[in-house]
Amino acid sequence: MSAETTIETAGAPRGAADAATGYNFAYLDEQTKRMIRRAILKGIAIPGYQVPFASREMPMPYGWGTGGVQVTASVIGPDDVLKVIDQGSDDTTNAVSIRKFFARTAGVATTTHTAEATMIQTRHRIPEAPLREGQILVYQVPIPEPLRLLEPRETETRTLHALAEYGVMHVKLYEDIAQHGHIAKTYDYPVEVNGRYVMAPSPTPKFDNPKMEMSPALQLFGAGREQRIYAVPPYTRVRSLDFEDHPFTIQRFAEPCALCAATGVYLDEVVLDDRGGRMFVCSDSDHCEERRAAGHRGTMLAGAAGTENDHA
C-alpha cells in the first residue's frame, strides 16, 4: 500500500486521471479511501475476520466486483502495475473493463503478466505463477460469510465467529460425504485462517486454496454488496477444512494443457465442435501464453515448431 501523500502528490503530475476524467485519482475520494484503508488495516491485523465497511456506489453493477474495485482503488498508487483476471483470463469483458477503469481513473500501467504486476484483481482464480513479496492480490467476493447457508441470522453468525464455534461448518462437510461419498464442494471451499477465523475464499476453485497458504503476497478480499472486507497477510497459515479420514484434496486433471502441455495447473474444458470434440486448456491464459512463448507445445499444437517431445 502506498501512503496517502504519495498517492496525492504522485498522482497529480501524471495529470491524466484528474484532468481528463474529472475524477479523483482512482475514482474514489480520499476520505472514502481512508475509511476503506482503515477497514483493510483492521482486516490485516485480524486475519480472516470480516470487517464491515460503508460500500460506495461504483459506476458498475454489483455483480461486477465493486468490492474488489473499491479495495483496489484504495490501495493502488501511481507506480503500481495492475493486472485484472476473470476466471483465469485477462480478456473477458469484466476484466477488460475493470483494467480500463483504472487505466483511465488512475493512469496506472496495466499488464497481463503476473510477474510484472504489483497488484492483481481477481474473480475466481489465483495465478499459476507463484506470487512474490510486495504483490497484492485483490479478490472480488460475492458472499463473504462462510456460515451463511447454514445460519441465515447475521447476529448468530457473528456470535459463532466471535466464539470460534465452527462445528456447523463440519456438519456441511459431513452432509457432503454422507450424500456423495466425498466432499463435493469444489468452489469457495472454506478455510481456517491463522488457526482462528473460518473464511470464504470467494468463488475460487478449491484447486487454488493451497496457493493461499503462506503466500508471500498480501491477499485482500472485498465484498461490495455485503459491505465486508477481509484479509490474509503474507505468510499466514490457511488450512482447508476437512476430516482426518477425508482429507482435503485438489482437483487433478487427467491430461496436460492441450496448448502448452502444462500439468499441475487448473484446466478449463473447451468444446471444439458439436460432435463431442473438446480439449482441456490452461484457465490461466497468461501462464499458458508464457509457456508457449518459451517453446512448450501441447497436443493441439503438435507439429508446430518446438513440440514438447521433439528435443531428441
Next chain:
Amino acid sequence: MREGALLEARGLTKLYGPHVGCADVSFDLFPGEVLAIVGESGSGKSTLLSVLSTEMEPSDGAVSYRMRDGAVESLFDLDEARRRVLMRTDWGFIRQDAAQGLRMRVSAGGNVGERLMAVGQRHYGKIRASAEDWLARVEIDVARIDDKPTTFSGGMRQRLQIARNLVTHPRLVLMDEPTSGLDVSVQARLLDLIRGLVAELGLAVIIVTHDLAVARLLSHRIMVMRHGRVIETGLTDQVLDDPHEPYTQLLVSSVLAA
C-alpha cells in the same frame, strides 16, 4: 451449595414488564434425579426452563452448577463462551417443537454428529459410527441415517432430538413437554425410552409437563407451580397420592383441565 448437589436454584424470578413469568423459585437437583414441573397453562413452567437453560436472564435470583471438574459456578456469571460450551456438552434441551431442536434440513446423522463436531471431533467414520450407535439406542432404523427429519414422524423426531442431545453424554437434560402432541401409543413408547436412558445413563432431568401421568412415570420429585410460584413440592408419589394444597388436589383429581 448442598453436598453432592448438581444444581441449585435460588429465588429465581422472571418478570415480563410488570407481568410475573415465575417468582422466587428455589430448588436443588441431585445427579441422576428427575424433577417434574407441573401446573396449568400459564403457570410459568416454560419461563422457568428458559431461565434455567440461560436462554433468558432472570430478573432476580441465581443458579449454581457443579461442573465436571467439581467446581461450582454461578451460571449467569459464566462468560458466554464457557456457558455455550457447557450447554452443548454437559447439558441437553429437548424441545416440545422438534423443529426448534433439530436442523430440519440436515440428515439425521448430521443432527446427531453436530455436537461431536462442535467439540472438535474430526474423524468422519467415528462421527458416523457414533451417530449410528445413537440412532439405534433411540430405536430409529439406522438405514434412515441419511434422511432428513422432515421425513420423520413426530415420535421419531423427538427420539432424534434425544440422540442429538445425548451424544456428548450430558449430565443434565431439560425437557419441555417432550411427549405432547403425540399419539397415546407413540407417547408411551417415547416415555419408556426416556425412562430407560435416564436410568442407564444416570441423567439428571428437569421435565416440564402438564400431564401428571408423565410426571408419575418419569420423575422422582415434583414441583407444582401456580401463577409463577411453587406452591407444593415433594416426592412424586407422595404429592400425587396425598396432595396437601387444594390447588394440587384439584389438579390430581383432574378437575382442572391442564
